Amino acid sequence: MPRCKYCNQLNKVADCFQDPEHPSYSFCTKEHWELYKKEKKVTKKASTPTKPKSELRKLTDYIQAIWPVEPNWQWFNKQIKNLCTETGLTQNDIRLTLKYCIEVKELQVDGQYGLQQFIPKYCQEAQQFINDIKRVKDSLTTIDFEDELVSTPVGRVNVHRRLKEDMEFNSN
Numbered sequence: 001m002p003r004c005k006y007c008n009q010l011n012k013v014a015d016c017f018q019d020p021e022h023p024s025y026s027f028c029t030k031e032h033w034e035l036y037k038k039e040k041k042v043t044k045k046a047s048t049p050t051k052p053k054s055e056l057r058k059l060t061d062y063i064q065a066i067w068p069v070e071p072n073w074q075w076f077n078k079q080i081k082n083l084c085t086e087t088g089l090t091q092n093d094i095r096l097t098l099k100y101c102i103e104v105k106e107l108q109v110d111g112q113y114g115l116q117q118f119i120p121k122y123c124q125e126a127q128q129f130i131n132d133i134k135r136v137k138d139s140l141t142t143i144d145f146e147d148e149l150v151s152t153p154v155g156r157v158n159v160h161r162r163l164k165e166d167m168e169f170n171s172n
């Protein structure tokens with residue numbers, strides 16, 4: 001007599017519910033088969049350490065990394081939610097705009113203010129920048145640069161000339 005894989009009860013073969021995905025698995029009822037599947041899914045999820053981060057998690061991780069003071073998360077979550085509904089931006093758009101402001105424009109984060117110091121002000125500019133990068137990347141895959149690359153030997157760079165130019169630049 002087969003045992004139910006969910007509750008361990010012994011059943012007559014005729015009364016069993018067979019798992020359509022695993023014909024060797026038996027259950028007393030369809031309900032127990034469903035419960036078994038649900039439970040299996042939950043334990044599987046919990047034991048997966050390399051689960052990819054959600055968009056929100058990536059965004060809050062980034063905010064945590066760049067904000068000069070400990071972010072008030074209740075307030076920040078509210079801001080994120082409002083920005084998404086008011087502007088139609090995704091959490092990913094917000095993160096990329098922040099990244100653009102901090103890493104490309106090198107703007108300073110003012111800890112007294114929230115995300116509004118950057119968003120939606122810089123969204124369009126950031127989007128333009130990201131589109132430009134994408135366009136360049138796409139063109140790089142279609143053009144073969146292999147034979148076009150010209151390498152400058154390290155020893156031939158004129159250091160003195162460089163330094164002089166830098167000094168002139170600084171004194172202006």
Ligand SMILES: [Zn+2]
Binds near residue numbers: 006008009027032
């Ligand atoms: Zn059962």
